[in-house]
Amino acid sequence: MNTTAPHPYVGMWVTADGHIRQELLANGRYDEARGNRQSAYTGSYSVTGNHIDYVDDTGFTATGDVRDGVLFHEHLVLYREDSAQPTAGAK
Template sequence: MATLTPDLPVHARSGTPLLFTGATTHTLDPSLGAVTGGLLVEGGTITGVDVDAHPGAHVVDCSGLVIVPAAVDGIDLPGRHEHRLHPLTRGNPATFALVRGGAELESVIWWPRRAAAVVVEGEFGFLAGRRLLPAPTSTTTPVHAESGPRLGTWTDKTQDVVQELTPDGRYTEARNGVQDAYQGAFWLTHDHIAYRDDLGFWAYGTFRDDVLHHAHFTFRR
């Protein structure tokens, strides 16, 4: 990953296309799924997914990393008060994290400051734990791409873990009889859920046939 260097934000701001290669990208788009080809970013937008090359692009070697969508509220963007979790598809904002983890989405759990990099609308917000964009000046609010059917109470078979997803975009999780053991915000998009715990770490899950798969847990209503 020799090209993951502090000069990259200059390339992003100058308008030079960035081609992120070598990573598994979880697009969160059901028609694409996970791809291993390059992710092309021009300006603040994704302009190519699963591409091999692009003339004039600055290649970012992401070997050994996983790319996942991110809903970033630790960054200040002028005129922006809300941040939506967008699938990584053409035309969507280039906001994502490059993290170390397994190829399976459910195994990706990361702390924002420990990510190899966080890209916010085409610019590097964090790189190797260092903040490159200003801290927020106001509190942001989670925005759901969808709601309703996924909300409510989810629990594992033994009911040792009980998770409540509420309409205000918050979750609370009881574990082994301890109420509110984990709390935070969540975002829904298609069949995926992203959690950001109030302590700062992120986790992801997938809905399949009304079953929520999260880490090594299997939840049902």
């Protein structure tokens, strides 16, 4: 029986307007939806401290940092789906 809790960053992260939804999976994979396009980007990620390194399945790389419970992923700002987030522009 595995009693190890998943990493605290595992779960769904969304932009304030809900257009981009990035799910960090417990197995080290991610799945990102953009608008109506499901699985627009998929790949693997690794976490070191508060820093996340992404490698898309096409070989594209990106980075992110979690600060004060907010994920800053390149030019995006994402919030935990289950946390309070800004509602301006939300659909």
